[in-house]
Amino acid sequence: xxxxTSTIDVTAPPLASVRPRSTTVVAGMxxxxxxxxxxxxxIALLLAINIFPxxxxxxxxxxxxxxxxxxxxxxxxxxxNYVDILTDSDIWIAMQTTARFVFWSILFEVLLGFGLALLxxxxxxxxxxxxxxxxxPMMLSPAVVGNFWTFLFQPQIGLFNxxxxxxxxxxxxxxxxxxxVNLAPWTIxxxxxxxxxxxxxxxxxxxxxxxxxxxxEAAEVDRASAWRRFxxxxxxxxxxxxxxxxxxxxxxxxxxFDLVNLLTNGGPGxxxxxxxxxxxxxxxxxWQTGWSSALAIILFLAVFxxxxxxxxxxxxxxxx
Amino acid sequence: xxxxxxxxxxxxxxxxxTTTLADQAGAQSKELTLCWAAWDPANALVELSKDFxxxxxxxxxxxxxxxxxxxxxFLNELNSKSKLCDLIIGDSQWIGGAAENGHYIKLNEFFDKxxxxxxxxxxxxxxxxxxxxKQTPNYWALPAMGDAVGWTYRKDWFAKPQLQKEFKDxxxxxxxxxxxxxxxxxxxxxxxxxxxxxxKVYGAYIFTERGSEGITMxxxxxxxxxxxxxxxxxxxxxxxxxxxxPDAVKGLELYKELYKCCTAPGMTNAYMQEGLDAFKSGxxxxxxxxxxxxxxxxxxMGPERIGFFVNPSAKKRAVxxxxxxxxxxxxxxxxxxxxxxxxxxxxxxxxxxxxxLGGYSCLKAVVNDPGFKKSAPFAADxxxxxxxxxxxxxxxxxxxxxxxxxxxIHDYVVADKGTAKQALDSLVxxxxxxxxxxxxxx
Numbered sequence: 133x134x135x136x137t138s139t140i141d142v143t144a145p146p147l148a149s150v151r152p153r154s155t156t157v158v159a160g161m162x163x164x165x166x167x168x169x170x171x172x173x174x175i176a177l178l179l180a181i182n183i184f185p186x187x188x189x190x191x192x193x194x195x196x197x198x199x200x201x202x203x204x205x206x207x208x209x210x211x212x213n214y215v216d217i218l219t220d221s222d223i224w225i226a227m228q229t230t231a232r233f234v235f236w237s238i239l240f241e242v243l244l245g246f247g248l249a250l251l252x253x254x255x256x257x258x259x260x261x262x263x264x265x266x267x268x269p270m271m272l273s274p275a276v277v278g279n280f281w282t283f284l285f286q287p288q289i290g291l292f293n294x295x296x297x298x299x300x301x302x303x304x305x306x307x308x309x310x311x312x313v314n315l316a317p318w319t320i321x322x323x324x325x326x327x328x329x330x331x332x333x334x335x336x337x338x339x340x341x342x343x344x345x346x347x348x349e350a351a352e353v354d355r356a357s358a359w360r361r362f363x364x365x366x367x368x369x370x371x372x373x374x375x376x377x378x379x380x381x382x383x384x385x386x387x388x389f390d391l392v393n394l395l396t397n398g399g400p401g402x403x404x405x406x407x408x409x410x411x412x413x414x415x416x417x418x419w420q421t422g423w424s425s426a427l428a429i430i431l432f433l434a435v436f437x438x439x440x441x442x443x444x445x446x447x448x449x450x451x452x
Numbered sequence: 453x454x455x456x457x458x459x460x461x462x463x464x465x466x467x468x469x470t471t472t473l474a475d476q477a478g479a480q481s482k483e484l485t486l487c488w489a490a491w492d493p494a495n496a497l498v499e500l501s502k503d504f505x506x507x508x509x510x511x512x513x514x515x516x517x518x519x520x521x522x523x524x525x526f527l528n529e530l531n532s533k534s535k536l537c538d539l540i541i542g543d544s545q546w547i548g549g550a551a552e553n554g555h556y557i558k559l560n561e562f563f564d565k566x567x568x569x570x571x572x573x574x575x576x577x578x579x580x581x582x583x584x585x586k587q588t589p590n591y592w593a594l595p596a597m598g599d600a601v602g603w604t605y606r607k608d609w610f611a612k613p614q615l616q617k618e619f620k621d622x623x624x625x626x627x628x629x630x631x632x633x634x635x636x637x638x639x640x641x642x643x644x645x646x647x648x649x650x651x652k653v654y655g656a657y658i659f660t661e662r663g664s665e666g667i668t669m670x671x672x673x674x675x676x677x678x679x680x681x682x683x684x685x686x687x688x689x690x691x692x693x694x695x696x697x698p699d700a701v702k703g704l705e706l707y708k709e710l711y712k713c714c715t716a717p718g719m720t721n722a723y724m725q726e727g728l729d730a731f732k733s734g735x736x737x738x739x740x741x742x743x744x745x746x747x748x749x750x751x752x753m754g755p756e757r758i759g760f761f762v763n764p765s766a767k768k769r770a771v772x773x774x775x776x777x778x779x780x781x782x783x784x785x786x787x788x789x790x791x792x793x794x795x796x797x798x799x800x801x802x803x804x805x806x807x808x809l810g811g812y813s814c815l816k817a818v819v820n821d822p823g824f825k826k827s828a829p830f831a832a833d834x835x836x837x838x839x840x841x842x843x844x845x846x847x848x849x850x851x852x853x854x855x856x857x858x859x860x861i862h863d864y865v866v867a868d869k870g871t872a873k874q875a876l877d878s879l880v881x882x883x884x885x886x887x888x889x890x891x892x893x894x
Binding site: 200201203286287306307308310311312313397399400401402403413419420 | 524527528531533662663716717718719720721851852855859862863864865866867868869889
């Protein structure tokens with residue numbers, strides 16, 4: 133049997149300089165052209181459903197356009213819509229309501245989420261089962277959550293009132309969580325916390341799992357207490373993750389609409405009317421399209437600016 | 453292969469022929485779509501319209517939408533110039549917008565040609581449902597369903613000797629349906645929290661709904677009798693001093709007192725259906741609701757348990773107008789047939805049947821008939837109410853005006869925000885701004 137032999141053609145060009153035949157000949161297009169071919173649909177889609185509406189909204193925000201009377205001529209009102217919004221006391225009240233909701237819900241979600249993550253970070257029997265159970269609320273649709281909590285809060289037949297009554301002895305029909313002036317704002321915080329704590333927990337758990345074991349081992353060698361280990365290792369190393377969770381939740385809660393709409397619809401009165409509910413009422417009930425476009429732009433800028441500042445702080449924390 | 457081709461060709465031809473014939477058949481049979489709210493009177497209209505189909509051969513199709521989305525849905529249909537509805541029974545407040553934006557056909561010429569006289573209909577319903585501008589002979593609808601806010605009470609509870617005695621000892625008068633708002637408040641307080649037939653009951657049910665029109669349609673029944681006016685009767689759109697007059701403030705305070713003292717817990721966002729449920733389940737002694745529901749309620753509860761009374765008075769007698777007129781949508785492709793439906797519907801014998809089926813006729817020949825008052829236990833109260841009705845703004849911007857009032861009233865009554873004077877002052881500011889934006893010179 134002859135051994136296979138190989139010869140090297142020294143006249144052949146180096147491999148690196150040979151371009152694959154298929155790219156140049158089959159398509160007859162350059163790499164750059166192919167790249168454009170692939171990203172053009174995405175860019176077109178982005179322009180159509182993101183950029184164009186944004187530009188259109190900016191344009192509308194300077195007019196008195198009403199979408200329900202779309203065939204009627206509208207005129208430019210300059211910055212009147214913006215001035216009107218920024219000097220409207222009801223808008224500032226709605227902003228405060230939103231800020232309170234964002235603050236309290238995030239506070240509870242972070243405390244509970246971090247606590248749960250610390251618990252689930254330990255190995256115990258049924259660990260996977262409980263992780264799945266805790267994650268269930270965030271997997272539900274907000275529409276479903278809103279509807280079934282509304283049902284639970286019913287004064288006459290609601291399970292929530294019954295449970296409160298069972299432990300406190302108060303008549304279950306004597307209070308209404310979503311109708312009471314003092315309780316309604318907390319109702320939304322409660323439901324949002326119930327639904328989104330698992331999300332914060334998941335991010336914190338990822339942070340906890342990313343801390344290398346050897347750091348804890350070194351701390352143990354130094355006889356550091358559990359409290360010291362938490363403050364010097366766990367918390368600083370998880371805080372970028374926590375801050376990220378806060379950022380995500382803050383953006384989400386700032387534009388919270390579905391839960392509030394389903395639970396209280398901004399009521400009683402306008403006590404739980406967040407800006408997104410105000411926006412919906414102006415845009416789709418009063419049909420003040422120009423005015424509501426201006427409000428949408430203001431909200432967008434507010435969230436954008438706050439998120440930018442926050443990300444800069446987050447980066448500084450990471451660098452430490 | 454040839455066989456397969458022959459079969460495919462034959463199949464294609466058969467499908468083509470079938471669809472063409474079906475289309476032709478469809479084109480020959482006339483059909484009208486009537487849009488309205490989904491409630492008891494709508495079922496009565498379905499029954500009534502069978503006579504129209506029998507007489508003309510025109511099939512009737514109905515698009516009924518729940519009250520909660522009725523305005524949103526149909527105003528969107530009209531604003532988008534949709535051809536869905538040939539006929540629409542639109543709310544009284546829509547008339548201004550529908551007329552000015554060309555959604556409804558103007559009916560003057562048609563009425564004249566067919567001998568339909570508006571003087572044959574109850575005056576308040578013509579003004580409320582048909583005219584735009586108000587008090588001018590420009591008609592955009594035929595009064596179809598008369599309605600106003602009325603009251604029901606638990607006749608069996610009021611008749612209990614022990615309660616009768618206790619009430620007389622306390623207030624020095626008989627326990628009977630209230631005639632004034634002061635009497636109403638006393639009775640509501642009397643029943644509040646009482647145990648009747650082993651169950652805790654509450655004084656009254658009133659409208660508190662926030663999202664659409666509920667609390668406005670409720671509070672106006674106290675505001676009007678107390679002296680609230682939408683604007684200066686001598687100078688249109690001058691609202692300061694009329695909307696927020698001292699009398700109007702008193703009326704609003706009374707509605708809040710009523711809400712605080714005498715309603716069931718949790719009734720913070722309740723409208724028609726919640727009222728019916730509360731009354732039927734024996735939760736409340738007195739219920740505010742639209743007359744339109746009373747035939748069904750009476751049928752369900754029986755003469756021993758339910759009684760009716762008109763809206764209590766204060767400085768004067770007045771009540772919130774409900775009800776609707778029927779209009780032909782200008783975008784309809786079957787306008788002539790739709791007009792024929794109106795012609796048929798306006799006939800006295802059809803109107804008589806309409807009342808007997810559970811609809812509220814607005815035709816004088818029906819309601820002024822000597823036997824009308826005794827034709828149903830609520831008929832006399834309905835007639836009385838129709839003589840003192842007052843409606844909300846019917847301007848093209850009525851929806852904005854309504855939402856402003858919903859917010860200010862709900863904020864004060866349910867959410868405990870500010871005072872009655874502040875709520876009505878804010879309302880004047882809101883409405884002034886709305887009218888200015890709509891181009892009115894104030």
